[in-house]
Amino acid sequence: MNEGRYNQTEIERFTNEAISDGFCILREHFPKEKLRMWREKFTPLLEKHIELEGDLKNRGSERYYVTLPFDAPFADEEIFADPDVLAIVENLVGKDFTMVQLASDTPLLGSDYQEIHRDAPPLFPEIENETPSFQLAVNFPLVDVTPENGPFEVARGTHSVTKEAGLKMIESGERPIEPVCLSLGDVMIRDVRGLHRGTPNKTDEPRPMCVIGYSRRWLFRPEVSVSIPRAVWETLSPQSKHMLRYNPIVESLEDAPKTEVYQAFAY
Numbered sequence: 001m002n003e004g005r006y007n008q009t010e011i012e013r014f015t016n017e018a019i020s021d022g023f024c025i026l027r028e029h030f031p032k033e034k035l036r037m038w039r040e041k042f043t044p045l046l047e048k049h050i051e052l053e054g055d056l057k058n059r060g061s062e063r064y065y066v067t068l069p070f071d072a073p074f075a076d077e078e079i080f081a082d083p084d085v086l087a088i089v090e091n092l093v094g095k096d097f098t099m100v101q102l103a104s105d106t107p108l109l110g111s112d113y114q115e116i117h118r119d120a121p122p123l124f125p126e127i128e129n130e131t132p133s134f135q136l137a138v139n140f141p142l143v144d145v146t147p148e149n150g151p152f153e154v155a156r157g158t159h160s161v162t163k164e165a166g167l168k169m170i171e172s173g174e175r176p177i178e179p180v181c182l183s184l185g186d187v188m189i190r191d192v193r194g195l196h197r198g199t200p201n202k203t204d205e206p207r208p209m210c211v212i213g214y215s216r217r218w219l220f221r222p223e224v225s226v227s228i229p230r231a232v233w234e235t236l237s238p239q240s241k242h243m244l245r246y247n248p249i250v251e252s253l254e255d256a257p258k259t260e261v262y263q264a265f266a267y
């Protein structure tokens, strides 16, 4: 039973919005103070990542994908097991869904427009129909997202048609690609097939956007995972353990992969 901010009717409304548009937004949902603290802890992680990544830059120039360590402050059930978010996630991808990813996307000054893409290949490329949702991204920024600092752009309804059909809808103007300006605390739940792109950050400040991935119970995504330190695992609720059940448990985060394994990201 959902014990969040929203009642069942409101949860159904968000769910229906995500089914028709490919995404829904819960405004002012996560506590700003907590996210400011995340930003403070994230800054040195980003700096270290940039140093290690060198010339790879697989997300485009001055744009970085950084996995967040599953430890304080990021391994926070108030965020990844938020009751409203999980109620909508379950409506969209079914019971026994799994959490497979906790990471961030950050464009810096010098970043550019990405190619319009999806984050997952079609489940059944041999047919011209799309299925209901099977992979979701829950996004929330660590700063206010403005037209200047590189808003994520997405075209409504393109998750439920083939990529080719979606691109035509964008080209004809039937489904324009629109910037999504989220404020600190806002949360977007999206089907990763919605056609989207990153845009240039024209400011001096990084624009970190967190991403939590949730999948249908049968979907295996070897390109992402959450390395869970045993000591953190022991503190988790039964619900969180169930959701995280396919992820590796490590003795220490030192045993987690040092370089990002999620390299192919655009389909």
Ligand SMILES: O=C(O)CCC(=O)C(=O)O
Residues within 6 Å of the ligand: 059, 105, 106, 114, 119, 150, 151, 152, 153, 196, 197, 198, 199, 209, 265, 266
């Ligand atoms: O964070 C963004 O602005 C979009 C990034 C993105 O779509 C990606 O790197 O796949």
